[in-house]
Amino acid sequence: MTSSGVKHKHVRFASMEDQEEDTLFDKKTDAGLELRSALKATERTATPGGPDRVKVVGGRSGEGSFGRWVLTLSLCGSFLGLGMSISVLGPTFKDLAENVNKDISNISYIFVGRSAGYIGGSLVGGVLFDRMSPHLLLGFSMLLTSLGMYAIPFCRQAAVLTAFMSSIGMTMGVLDTGGNVLILNTWGEHSGPHMQALHFSYAAGAFASPIIAKMLFGHHGNSTHSVHPNTSHSSSTFTVTESMWAYVVISSFVFLFSLFFFVLHSRSTSPLDKPRTSPGRPLVARHHVALVALLFLFFFAYVGAEVAYGSFIFTFATDYAGMSQAEAAGLNSAFWGVFAAARGLAIFFAACLRPGALILLCLVGSTVSSLLLCLFSSQNVSLWVCTSLYGASMATTFPSGISWLEQYTTVTAHTAAVFVVGAALGEMVLPAIVGFLLGKFPHQPLLMYLSLITATFTSILFPVMYKLASAPGSQGSKRADADDGDGEYRQALLYSGGDEEEELN
Template sequence: MNAALLLAVSMLGTAAGLYGIPWCKESLLLTVLMSVIGGSMGILDTGGNVMALNTWGSEAGPHMQALHFSFAAGAFLAPILATVDSGGSKSEELARAEKTNQSVLTPVPTASAASTTPAPRDHQDGNFLWSYIIIGTYILFISVFFFVLYSKTNSARDKSKASAQKGKRAKHHWPLIGLMFVFFLFYVGAEVTYGSYVYTYAVVFAEMTESEAAALNSVFWGAFAVCRGAAIFGAAFLAPVTMIIMSLVCSVASSSALAFFAHFRASLWAGTAVYGASMATIFPSGISWIEQYTVIEGKSASLFVVGAALGEMCIPVAVGYLQGRFHDIPVVMYTAFATSVMTVLLFPVMYKLANAPQDSDSEVVSESETRKALLSNSRLTEDEEDEEEVRAWNDADFEVIEMNDKLKNSLTDTSLRISGDSPAEASLQPHPDDILGDAPVVAGGSPGRQNGNVDWEK
């Protein structure tokens, strides 16, 4: 399907869901609209990555970083927009908006504070209604641009470009895709888990105040967004593999500090900032890196996004369940450390598979080269044989022509002598049959004249 049309339809579905959610009075309808938005965002994530790779190819590194920076910027700005529209206390509402998921340990920390200064229900609903309308209108406006882009695209040119890109394929294509699926599962799961539970960890384990916990959460996402913005320029002169290795090293170092030294405030703040920065560039750099070794189409990119979505869905749920059962163990920090170790172990395996020599391709190339060489030699041999055959036929033709000229001359002289001499002398002249041997050519109107002309032409 055309990428621009797919993105236009998905964003149109997202806008429709956002317009309908504030008016929902039934949980079933709300579930349907939320599912529509979730599916549309999944299509947007997949289609955006594929469209960037198809548009810029091997030079898609900075553009891929810019695409994922827009995700981080939107995640950072949307809660602020909702906070401004809510009309409540900015620090409390920002903490509530950024805290996207809560652990089962304690109730929402801001519930008691919010209950002391309740806002009028109609005023609060009206402000949140405007938040949905503003974001939905923005997305609808962008979907119109994608429809215009679809009307301007040349499908035949896109298909020919896509078919030209299908030739590059790694030897272990599907094992490489499968490992990248698992890699993104752990990476995105760790990112969402830490961003979701760091507020609760700061309040319960680090005994921070609500404002400090909200600031710690903002440090994580702020470092995440800033590092993705810086990666746009860094991708212009750094290879994707270099950016991945730097991110993985920083991820292991920071998660180790968080898992084993988080009881120190300085270690918690610094580790959170470095961990957020190290998680920023892995996803776009991973897609840019694997595109250098094998062709990435819609199926492959969708597998990456499915793996990321599974990690985003399953790992936070598992952490929340375990944290509810083991209250004294910082499961969040240990999960960050374990997922970082898994990604560090997976990447060398993927690198080895990606750089495996193309045995099958070399055999095909050598076979095709041998075949071409044999065909070229056979053509040369045939040409040489043709030249020798033509040369032999030319020599034979010249010999026949010379012999015919001699025969004609001899016959002409003989006929002249016969016509000019006496009958007695003519009887002494040799007969033309003796001159020509077995050739049945005779003077005058003898019966062998016609056959003689035929043999003469041959």
């Protein structure tokens, strides 16, 4: 019996050795099927240096799915107000200078003040986003933005105006950082079209603000109205330029959407509002720091050129091209209108084109259009056509850049804060330089030179980033692994297989 038992035991292990490959294959296949169904329901996103977050990315019936759409619409409304708040500075820049008795070359530092606040707000938002309710954080940031926007028309001191611009920049930086991360946390892998919709809303607001400032309120030129209607016109000493009422309208809109976020905070019961911890390690690319640093420079140049062009095309058109204020406001709106339309189309393009392809199209278009603007900026027809092409080419770069990096590494609140800081630095430095130089050299197309330089720089930088992301030894594309259906499952099976091997030993 004993020898028979031993023989049976040896036969058993021989059979396992003969069929080891098939058995492990069957186990991995069964485990793979279970993992596929589990991973379709949830997606784990890790925060470097902190606990992982589990996000629902598949469609879910009931309150959760409805809540995600309500939150997305609220974020789109907030970015609509953000776009209006940022771009209204361009068409009202001269009026702000008149309010504080300055010329445009001596007041361009308000861009520095706003962008400095934007940088601080981005950093604060990256820290606070993981430590408090995102709904409450965004609600307070929008409320403070609306109060600051309301106060700007009544500023009569340059220092006070700069202080308000800086405070508004800080609250807008919190909103920008929090909004981008909240979209990623809400929709996960499927955030591409929603990210484009978020930034389309920003562009739509940027398109609307010149219309509100100059076509709706500024059609009487530089005429003013007394703030105190009971006083006589001759004794009135406190007047507001008509275009300044655009700030009041925009602040009221931003205040309205701040209430939406307070309501969402009071009614938040969805698991999306509270991150849940999960074991695992963050999916971070090997060259994560280098990629984030290069994208920081990329956004510095891109956003700086975008804001500078949108802010000064009105001044350039009137002073250099000889357009009337109405025509210049129309050109300004054409830039932001095509910009917004291209971002609207990108919502659908993002479903069939990878972010890298969208970025390449944008870079080619911005380089060609900025070159033509340098050559033919004095001709009104060329200015209209090339400005529209430039706006369309700049449209999807920022959201596509975030989505592109998300393919290779984890984008967290801290990472998004770095991007927003880079964008804010570009918004601070480049428009300030252009504003100063336009006051000194009003008959030179300096704005067009800046557009060409930044377009060339970003066109060189993106292939470097792509080469670094796809270099041998790097992690590779997370999305590509998800698309072929084997990447994450294979990694999980390796851990499972290692446990089984230890049990056999």
